Amino acid sequence: MQVLVTGVAGFIGAALTERLLARGDSVVGVDNCNDYYTPELKQARLARLEKQDGEFHFHRLDFADMAALEQALGGKAIDRIVHLGAQAGVRYSIENPAAYIQSNLVGHANLLEIARHRNVEHMVYASSSSVYGGNDKVPFSVDDRADNPVSLYAATKKADELMSETYSHLYRIPLTGLRFFTVYGPWGRPDMAYWKFTQSILGGRPITVFHKGEMWRDFTHIDDIIAGVIAVLDNAPADDGKAKAGGSTKPHALYNIGNNRSEKLTDLIAILEDACGRKAEIDWQPMQPGDVIRTYADIDAISNDLGYSPTTNIADGLPRFVEWYRDYHRV
Numbered sequence: 356m357q358v359l360v361t362g363v364a365g366f367i368g369a370a371l372t373e374r375l376l377a378r379g380d381s382v383v384g385v386d387n388c389n390d391y392y393t394p395e396l397k398q399a400r401l402a403r404l405e406k407q408d409g410e411f412h413f414h415r416l417d418f419a420d421m422a423a424l425e426q427a428l429g430g431k432a433i434d435r436i437v438h439l440g441a442q443a444g445v446r447y448s449i450e451n452p453a454a455y456i457q458s459n460l461v462g463h464a465n466l467l468e469i470a471r472h473r474n475v476e477h478m479v480y481a482s483s484s485s486v487y488g489g490n491d492k493v494p495f496s497v498d499d500r501a502d503n504p505v506s507l508y509a510a511t512k513k514a515d516e517l518m519s520e521t522y523s524h525l526y527r528i529p530l531t532g533l534r535f536f537t538v539y540g541p542w543g544r545p546d547m548a549y550w551k552f553t554q555s556i557l558g559g560r561p562i563t564v565f566h567k568g569e570m571w572r573d574f575t576h577i578d579d580i581i582a583g584v585i586a587v588l589d590n591a592p593a594d595d596g597k598a599k600a601g602g603s604t605k606p607h608a609l610y611n612i613g614n615n616r617s618e619k620l621t622d623l624i625a626i627l628e629d630a631c632g633r634k635a636e637i638d639w640q641p642m643q644p645g646d647v648i649r650t651y652a653d654i655d656a657i658s659n660d661l662g663y664s665p666t667t668n669i670a671d672g673l674p675r676f677v678e679w680y681r682d683y684h685r686v
């Protein structure tokens with residue numbers, strides 16, 4: 356099986372590729388290794404993949420550049436695509452909207468075109484829990500309306516879902532969108548709270564906490580995420596006219612992929628303090644534009660259709676992250 360993975364140097368893309376190579380799939384990976392966060396971490400993830408047994412070909416390119424993408428893929432047959440590359444992050448979308456338009460809109464359209472012209476059997480793509488905006492009905496279900504995004508990041512992810520719906524209608528391409536809920540774990544992302552808090556607590560610096568810590572997130576461990584992505588990838592939605600998760604009658608499914616627990620930010624901090632062996636000094640700040648108070652995933656659809664069943668809670672997963680962090684940074 357030849358799988359094209361975009362965002363392969365990213366947190367989820369690298370972890371997925373490790374698993375695909377281990378089970379014998381060939382992976383063509385693309386990433387532009389941009390400096391939204393430290394490119395050294397992206398290089399380190401790639402170096403691990405290069406060392407692993409299996410067939411892995413990496414192309415450093417911007418997938419918003421269709422000519423570059425076509426040229427790199429050349430005559431290669433692609434069976435499946437997992438499109439994880441994107442400009443991530445809610446707060447940065449307030450500062451730099453253009454990056455989101457290029458990577459998340461132009462880039463997503465390019466990947467849909469690749470899927471169309473190469474007749475791929477399934478393309479799985481990353482959406483986000485942020486499409487639910489300030490939804491106050493919890494947990495968030497794929498049957499809820501998600502038409503009021505509160506950040507441009509969320510709006511681009513929702514637009515990706517809409518473009519995908521049209522492609523599956525017109526060209527009958529099997530597509531699955533995954534709404535990820537705050538993914539964390541070893542080899543994670545330096546722009547996310549669990550990483551910044553760990554860094555500051557270990558460094559003896561104050562952590563910045565917004566909205567008096569009155570915020571809740573559905574934290575999902577990377578191992579659970581990868582198990583879910585693989586289950587989804589191996590089960591393309593059928594073109595049988597029946598309603599799929601998320602409501603489409605085309606071969607297009609949408610799933611939440613979370614842990615089905617909404618954890619208070621202050622509980623996350625307490626676990627990190629324990630794991631780091633130090634108390635955090637807190638710099639309290641007001642709610643940030645674009646942020647939401649709570650996320651909470653209803654995972655019935657993916658559990659019923661594909662047997663997805665997350666097993667790692669933050670009490671176990673966060674100390675494992677801190678252990679990796681200390682080892683990686685030698686602190």
Ligand SMILES: NC(=O)c1ccc[n+]([C@@H]2O[C@H](COP(=O)([O-])OP(=O)(O)OC[C@H]3O[C@@H](n4cnc5c(N)ncnc54)[C@H](O)[C@@H]3O)[C@@H](O)[C@H]2O)c1
Nearest residue numbers: 362365366367386387388389417418440441481535537538
């Ligand atoms: N990690 C989470 O908690 C989370 C939550 C919701 C949604 N998501 C989505 O999941 C996907 C993967 O997220 P991640 O946490 O691995 O993020 P990440 O930033 O670690 O990985 C994304 C990768 O895409 C690459 N990239 C960005 N724009 C590109 C472009 N134009 N051309 C080529 N490469 C490009 C980046 O260099 C990066 O390595 C993203 O689509 C993200 O929006 C992640």
